[in-house]
Amino acid sequence: MKALTGILLLLFLSMAAYGFAAGTQPGRSNGIAYPEGWQHWAVIGVSHRTDNKTLRVIVGNTTAVTAARSGKITPWPDGSIIGKVVWKDTQLQDWDEATTPGKFVHAEFMFKDSAKYTKSHGWGWARWIGLDKKPFVKGMNGCISCHMPVENQDLVFTHPAAFPR
Amino acid sequence: MKALTGILLLLFLSMAAYGFAAGTQPGRSNGIAYPEGWQHWAVIGVSHRTDNKTLRVIVGNTTAVTAARSGKITPWPDGSIIGKVVWKDTQLQDWDEATTPGKFVHAEFMFKDSAKYTKSHGWGWARWIGLDKKPFVKGMNGCISCHMPVENQDLVFTHPAAFPR
Numbered sequence: 001m002k003a004l005t006g007i008l009l010l011l012f013l014s015m016a017a018y019g020f021a022a023g024t025q026p027g028r029s030n031g032i033a034y035p036e037g038w039q040h041w042a043v044i045g046v047s048h049r050t051d052n053k054t055l056r057v058i059v060g061n062t063t064a065v066t067a068a069r070s071g072k073i074t075p076w077p078d079g080s081i082i083g084k085v086v087w088k089d090t091q092l093q094d095w096d097e098a099t100t101p102g103k104f105v106h107a108e109f110m111f112k113d114s115a116k117y118t119k120s121h122g123w124g125w126a127r128w129i130g131l132d133k134k135p136f137v138k139g140m141n142g143c144i145s146c147h148m149p150v151e152n153q154d155l156v157f158t159h160p161a162a163f164p165r
Numbered sequence: 166m167k168a169l170t171g172i173l174l175l176l177f178l179s180m181a182a183y184g185f186a187a188g189t190q191p192g193r194s195n196g197i198a199y200p201e202g203w204q205h206w207a208v209i210g211v212s213h214r215t216d217n218k219t220l221r222v223i224v225g226n227t228t229a230v231t232a233a234r235s236g237k238i239t240p241w242p243d244g245s246i247i248g249k250v251v252w253k254d255t256q257l258q259d260w261d262e263a264t265t266p267g268k269f270v271h272a273e274f275m276f277k278d279s280a281k282y283t284k285s286h287g288w289g290w291a292r293w294i295g296l297d298k299k300p301f302v303k304g305m306n307g308c309i310s311c312h313m314p315v316e317n318q319d320l321v322f323t324h325p326a327a328f329p330r
Binding site: 039040041042043045046047048049050051055056057059065069085087089092094095097098099100101103104107128130131132133149150153157158159161162163164165 | 204205206207208210211212213214215216220221222224230234250252254257259260262263264265266268269272293295296297298314315318322323324326327328329330
């Protein structure tokens with residue numbers, strides 16, 4: 001029994017150490033778990049906003065990028081996750097007429113599941129703020145109201161950028 | 166012999182058909198072959214240029230993205246390929262204060278190989294123009310002269326954007 005306790009303790013400590021090394025996962029945003037591996041997803045688009053002075057890249061999981069590149073996005077297929085990564089728009093020190101990402105603002109995501117998210121237009125809406133990934137927990141309605149002008153584009157502002165094959 | 170010729174002919178036709186379906190590979194730019202699969206590489210940065218009115222995303226192969234995310238980029242490690250994808254900066258129709266990628270301009274790449282590219286500061290420089298991927302063949306000096314102001318950053322303008330782990 002003592003040996004088993006020791007083994008379990010070692011296992012727990014190893015997992016804790018691994019969790020620490022890998023960066024702990026943040027809490028849920030609007031009930032949604034933080035998506036794994038989005039930092040390596042491919043690009044769907046870019047945007048520059050002058051109202052809140054931010055630069056953004058729009059990335060997607062494999063389902064979303066495949067749909068974007070083939071233009072099959074009305075509607076986006078179930079399983080699509082679209083991520084919008086936002087930084088403050090900042091002067092590039094070595095090129096006067098260029099701006100680039102400064103401070104990281106947040107990463108926000110739309111999760112398409114037309115069966116699960118019947119009350120939020122087929123999408124789950126989530127956001128994690130800052131490099132410490134603080135989950136946004138004030139509900140999906142704020143996200144949705146902003147996206148309603150593009151209801152006829154399945155609530156997605158992004159028109160996928162052209163990529164040569 | 167006739168059977169063998171028939172088999173080889175079928176094989177050739179299959180390969181040709183596959184090449185057509187996958188999009189034919191373009192010619193070399195400055196002696197460099199078109200990089201495979203860059204359309205799915207992860208993001209290193211973004212930039213917005215007001216002088217030539219373009220939006221850009223900077224992507225990298227696994228070696229480059231690993232280096233960028235860990236800050237080990239002076240110098241960038243051999244094997245790094247950095248890609249800059251350029252579109253015309255265009256008004257987003259559904260948000261007055263936002264611009265997004267319009268017409269695709271070109272994709273250009275820096276290939277780090279300090280042994281191979283001793284005459285061009287350790288990098289191979291290449292560009293393919295337009296969606297038909299027309300190779301730029303006027304030599305690397307035009308690229309290099311523009312990048313010399315950032316010689317102390319291994320000739321790379323991009324400061325990798327912050328990503329939460």
